[in-house]
Amino acid sequence: AQKITQTQPGMFVQEKEAVTLDCTYDTSDPSYGLFWYKQPSSGEMIFLIYQGSYDQQNATEGRYSLNFQKARKSANLVISASQLGDSAMYFCAMKFLGAQKLVFGQGTRLTINP
């Protein structure tokens, strides 16, 4: 069965520091996509970054990058130069080729301290 695990329920980071949010997954399917979403207190799910299982390079989007280690089945999100506005819940999710639905992890609450 496919499963996504986020082992950090909460993280506290000083402003301007880099932060890594962990995500591991379990699947035997060779084709899949990995997503990270940010959910601020308003509730909206904001798409951050996507990595396909066959992508050779790690995905980057501005201050967000995905540290994709396929052999270890991990897809950690790295946020560089953290800002106060980065404080939110962060969800890792997975989608399999041919499937429509996303499987979500439990989420990590990130708090950026001034």
Next chain:
Amino acid sequence: GAVVSQHPSWVICKSGTSVKIECRSLDFQATTMFWYRQFPKQSLMLMATSNEGSKATYEQGVEKDKFLINHASLTLSTLTVTSAHPEDSSFYICSATTSSGEDQETQYFGPGTRLLVL
């Protein structure tokens, strides 16, 4: 980017009444829409997958007669919570995907609807 709207953003209703929530894709055609439910401090739980013009596919344990889903057009899906009870109080959030272009893998989410049943 792809924008999804949801209406209303929050609703309070009496027990026994029905509540309709709308989900619209504003700048793209959404061939598939999804409805999620989220309890406080928990992850999203998929309720159903809705493809335009066909019946929704409900996840195990979700009552299809309780949560009616209609996806009548490529830009609109509705979720109706029938005969709502206090245990239906939750945050309901929809998402949408398109079947074309580079973005077809990504689900774009609406802002969510907070439902409180008294």
